[in-house]
Amino acid sequence: MEQKSLTHVRIVGAGLIGTSIALALRAAGVNVWLSDSDPRSEALARDLMGGDNLFDSVEELCIVATPPDALSDVIATELKRNPALRVMDTGSIKSKPVLDVSTSELPAPRFAPTHPMAGREISGPESARGDLFQGRPWILCLEGVEPELVAMVEEVVSLCGANPIRRTVAEHDRAVALVSHLPQIVASLLAAQLQGADPLDMELSGAGLRDTTRIADSDPQLWSQIIAGNSQALRPLLINLQSDLSQAIQSLDHPVSMQSLVENGRRGRAAIPGKHGGKARNYTYLAIVIDDKPGQLAAIIESCAKAQVNIEDLAIEHTPGQETGLITLAFSPEDSVIVAAHLEKEGWKVHPSR
Amino acid sequence: MEQKSLTHVRIVGAGLIGTSIALALRAAGVNVWLSDSDPRSEALARDLMGGDNLFDSVEELCIVATPPDALSDVIATELKRNPALRVMDTGSIKSKPVLDVSTSELPAPRFAPTHPMAGREISGPESARGDLFQGRPWILCLEGVEPELVAMVEEVVSLCGANPIRRTVAEHDRAVALVSHLPQIVASLLAAQLQGADPLDMELSGAGLRDTTRIADSDPQLWSQIIAGNSQALRPLLINLQSDLSQAIQSLDHPVSMQSLVENGRRGRAAIPGKHGGKARNYTYLAIVIDDKPGQLAAIIESCAKAQVNIEDLAIEHTPGQETGLITLAFSPEDSVIVAAHLEKEGWKVHPSR
Numbered sequence: 194m195e196q197k198s199l200t201h202v203r204i205v206g207a208g209l210i211g212t213s214i215a216l217a218l219r220a221a222g223v224n225v226w227l228s229d230s231d232p233r234s235e236a237l238a239r240d241l242m243g244g245d246n247l248f249d250s251v252e253e254l255c256i257v258a259t260p261p262d263a264l265s266d267v268i269a270t271e272l273k274r275n276p277a278l279r280v281m282d283t284g285s286i287k288s289k290p291v292l293d294v295s296t297s298e299l300p301a302p303r304f305a306p307t308h309p310m311a312g313r314e315i316s317g318p319e320s321a322r323g324d325l326f327q328g329r330p331w332i333l334c335l336e337g338v339e340p341e342l343v344a345m346v347e348e349v350v351s352l353c354g355a356n357p358i359r360r361t362v363a364e365h366d367r368a369v370a371l372v373s374h375l376p377q378i379v380a381s382l383l384a385a386q387l388q389g390a391d392p393l394d395m396e397l398s399g400a401g402l403r404d405t406t407r408i409a410d411s412d413p414q415l416w417s418q419i420i421a422g423n424s425q426a427l428r429p430l431l432i433n434l435q436s437d438l439s440q441a442i443q444s445l446d447h448p449v450s451m452q453s454l455v456e457n458g459r460r461g462r463a464a465i466p467g468k469h470g471g472k473a474r475n476y477t478y479l480a481i482v483i484d485d486k487p488g489q490l491a492a493i494i495e496s497c498a499k500a501q502v503n504i505e506d507l508a509i510e511h512t513p514g515q516e517t518g519l520i521t522l523a524f525s526p527e528d529s530v531i532v533a534a535h536l537e538k539e540g541w542k543v544h545p546s547r
Numbered sequence: 548m549e550q551k552s553l554t555h556v557r558i559v560g561a562g563l564i565g566t567s568i569a570l571a572l573r574a575a576g577v578n579v580w581l582s583d584s585d586p587r588s589e590a591l592a593r594d595l596m597g598g599d600n601l602f603d604s605v606e607e608l609c610i611v612a613t614p615p616d617a618l619s620d621v622i623a624t625e626l627k628r629n630p631a632l633r634v635m636d637t638g639s640i641k642s643k644p645v646l647d648v649s650t651s652e653l654p655a656p657r658f659a660p661t662h663p664m665a666g667r668e669i670s671g672p673e674s675a676r677g678d679l680f681q682g683r684p685w686i687l688c689l690e691g692v693e694p695e696l697v698a699m700v701e702e703v704v705s706l707c708g709a710n711p712i713r714r715t716v717a718e719h720d721r722a723v724a725l726v727s728h729l730p731q732i733v734a735s736l737l738a739a740q741l742q743g744a745d746p747l748d749m750e751l752s753g754a755g756l757r758d759t760t761r762i763a764d765s766d767p768q769l770w771s772q773i774i775a776g777n778s779q780a781l782r783p784l785l786i787n788l789q790s791d792l793s794q795a796i797q798s799l800d801h802p803v804s805m806q807s808l809v810e811n812g813r814r815g816r817a818a819i820p821g822k823h824g825g826k827a828r829n830y831t832y833l834a835i836v837i838d839d840k841p842g843q844l845a846a847i848i849e850s851c852a853k854a855q856v857n858i859e860d861l862a863i864e865h866t867p868g869q870e871t872g873l874i875t876l877a878f879s880p881e882d883s884v885i886v887a888a889h890l891e892k893e894g895w896k897v898h899p900s901r
Contacts (some may be wrong), residue, residue, distance in 0.1 A: 406815070420802075508861075
């Protein structure tokens, strides 16, 4: 495998992803030329990069970071334009651009489908940062891609500080349908049921409703393209969900059926791995009542740091009409014993759980 | 309204709720007699209360804190046993015990249906605390209840430090169906889809999947009774969801339909009120890359405290295979400007958003 270092890269699409890659590569000394069909985004992105981005040579790699709708057209244009150019994309769905390249008799080995998993709740060049991908997974679907391009892609991922994960195109699209697109649709459908609700009802909302609907705040235009683009992998999952929902409605009055429904959910949830992609998560939760004012959260986190434990997760719950809050902290079972004793000794009101 | 102070209270059901009420009342100097059909729970709860709980007089109030299944029987037994006794319950559904009392020709004005909203992710007397209800909403359905009992109920809520919220029985059951029971069923159904998934797929799970399925970890036996008990209010909500899901499956390939789906979700989510039951939430989010090790979270929270801002919400995201983490903090728009500048000055890598 050739070990040539990248010197000239062109990026098409000056959104959050394209501009963040541009910033990371530029910081690493790569010459970057960033363009966008929207002049405002292009100008803003160039400003963020510290001025002009003229080239003194022809680029070796083109990174296509447009919205899903425009991907295939831009990839085709680039592959046709320059027979020596290599192209990678950063879209959320991989089967469509790959299919479009192969059915257009374009040189498939010169196209690398990739997907950096970052930027979930932010968008636009104004949110871009060179460290956006630091430590985040970056999926690479490199079957059939020529070795020179594989090396380039790996260099881009490495310069961005991301964590490369190899998957086939089919594996990628199936996985994101399940772990990303299905939860998005479900959260949106659930949140949609709240439209027109009586504000008195909504006053009783708790952390459960807020958590289950958080991602319903996502960008409608981007997500409409992602969902429609991965409909093939999504449809069987939704049909399965539909069948389970119909069955639940049928047996809503039967505690035994409802118990299996909740038990099945617990079993499924246990399949979500813990941090660092390792073993399945097994946290112990500590609930702590605090005054809902600046400094309280800091003090409690400081106490945990003193106990030399690692906080795995944290949730803050506010009560309507009150200045009291509830903090729930997740720890490994071993850490939880240490930290619970430490916090109690320091005078915190700790409610251990499960 | 009589302003007599409670002196003798009996509590039936030594679970999380009953034992926590017992601890709060005992701490306030009320004589409490706690019983449970399970001798182990009763013994444990009595230990937690610091020994025996014998009475020197007849109780004025009986608080029924059994699982939903047993509520109506216990309420009826108590109302029949002593014509002077007043009874309140703490169950999650209000129409069923009220219906059961009224159709049994029991003295309805001597029964007060209430629902303390606390204890979501913990259970059993071992998790009980006298401050469990501190600052939490406690729904009271007091239409038709005699003034003496109203005063007693208000005193219990006040001694527990909870925030009394008046609703009719119908309003209560409709509200919790929407803001609590529907999200529970949806989270359980979604999480159930993960059963048997390829572990390689699950490795790509992010915060979105974790948040949407968190409450799927709830207690199956308790929730089966809650769902079945509130099926009347839940059914139309689930049928509506089913219809929206079917429509989504039909139009999965159409970006315009998918865009409305996500837009409807955003509109519904905007109906969830912010903290303290006030205006709709309007947070600004800051994403911060940290080393995933003890002390980092503490340092960042400490920085926020120094800037004198209030953290409204916080999420921790771990990346598979990496020791880097991403912390997302939510602030009021005004606070976010102050804290972002402060954090940047202190050298944190802050990604402002929306």
